[in-house]
Amino acid sequence: xxxxxxxxxxxxxxxxxxxxxxxxxxxxxxxxxxxxxxxxxxxxxxxxxxxxxxxxxxxxxxxxxxxxxxxxxxxxxxxxxxxxxxxxxxxxxxxxxxxxxxxxxxxxxxxxxxxxxxxxxxxxxxxxxxxxxxxxxxxxxxxxxxxxxxxxxxxxxxxxxxxxxxxxxxxxxxxxxxxxxxxxxxxxxxxxxxxxxxxxxxxxxxxxxxxxxxxxxxxxxxxxxxxxxxxxxxxxxxxxxxxxxxxxxxxxxxxxxxxxxxxxxxxxxxxxxxxxxxxxxxxxxxxxxx
Numbered sequence: 001x002x003x004x005x006x007x008x009x010x011x012x013x014x015x016x017x018x019x020x021x022x023x024x025x026x027x028x029x030x031x032x033x034x035x036x037x038x039x040x041x042x043x044x045x046x047x048x049x050x051x052x053x054x055x056x057x058x059x060x061x062x063x064x065x066x067x068x069x070x071x072x073x074x075x076x077x078x079x080x081x082x083x084x085x086x087x088x089x090x091x092x093x094x095x096x097x098x099x100x101x102x103x104x105x106x107x108x109x110x111x112x113x114x115x116x117x118x119x120x121x122x123x124x125x126x127x128x129x130x131x132x133x134x135x136x137x138x139x140x141x142x143x144x145x146x147x148x149x150x151x152x153x154x155x156x157x158x159x160x161x162x163x164x165x166x167x168x169x170x171x172x173x174x175x176x177x178x179x180x181x182x183x184x185x186x187x188x189x190x191x192x193x194x195x196x197x198x199x200x201x202x203x204x205x206x207x208x209x210x211x212x213x214x215x216x217x218x219x220x221x222x223x224x225x226x227x228x229x230x231x232x233x234x235x236x237x238x239x240x241x242x243x244x245x246x247x248x249x250x251x252x253x254x255x256x257x258x259x260x261x262x263x264x265x266x267x268x269x270x271x272x273x274x275x276x277x278x279x280x281x282x283x284x285x286x287x288x289x290x
Contacts (some may be wrong), residue, residue: 004102005125008035008087009095010054010079012063012072016044018248018259018266019096019233019241024049025262026099035090037083039063044269058082064143064171074171077178078140080124084133091125096235097202098258100228111183112197114232115206119193121183122232123202132190139186140178143170147177149185200225203232210234213255214245220254238271247271 007027021044027034028048035050037057045051064074080092091110110125126133139145144167146158158168170177187193204223212219213233241247247270249255259266
């Protein structure tokens with residue numbers, strides 16, 4: 001078997017939970033050189049994962065967070081584009097991406113559809129000098145940029161706000177503005193949309209179906225096809241884990257089976273929070289969500 005490409009993700013603050021441990025371990029055990037970039041101390045990193053300094057990719061960055069959720073996903077979007085630029089040949093993986101089979105790309109473009117119309121960048125690779133990457137770096141270079149893929153009405157609102165001296169920050173824009181929306185736009189505009197893999201390759205379980213991970217294994221296994229390489233476990237399941245399962249997983253579900261397979265004990269690294277939400281307290285937002 002030829003050498004598999006290097007994969008890498010990012011983690012900011014605190015210890016890894018069983019979810020990140022499971023996903024990173026899956027890449028290590030399948031044979032990918034696997035790296036985790038961090039800013040500061042991170043505990044619970046699985047054996048075999050190379051810990052790298054995020055400053056090697058983006059020195060002393062401003063870490064943007066999503067206004068409503070407090071998620072660092074917005075900064076993660078920026079970081080992955082700089083990673084691809086500064087570490088050529090590395091494939092970005094979100095830390096909630098589970099490896100089913102090795103990623104052995106036939107081209108340097110590694111990305112795919114999460115729905116019939118929208119692509120995702122949770123698994124992402126492309127040439128470091130590509131037009132597509134340049135577009136993504138340009139878009140995210142200024143948090144007050146007005147994305148051209150926004151609808152005309154939104155663009156006009158943002159233009160008027162900018163002229164009035166109150167520009168709209170990316171953290172106040174819809175979720176995914178620098179992520180899936182941007183990747184889809186850049187792939188199409190740069191003429192690379194035909195390189196996107198079908199949904200079954202990287203995202204066989206849709207976000208709306210994420211609760212299946214806590215149910216009978218067969219429900220998820222039936223969705224994994226011969227061409228499937230990864231499963232996006234969707235970090236949002238942390239709310240369900242934290243609120244309903246004491247930060248772990250129920251017995252005999254698909255996630256429980258994976259944890260046993262890879263030697264991960266969920267209760268040794270339970271999920272205790274997600275974004276702004278602390279699962280030790282009952283908040284209205286959490287009650288509504290999970």
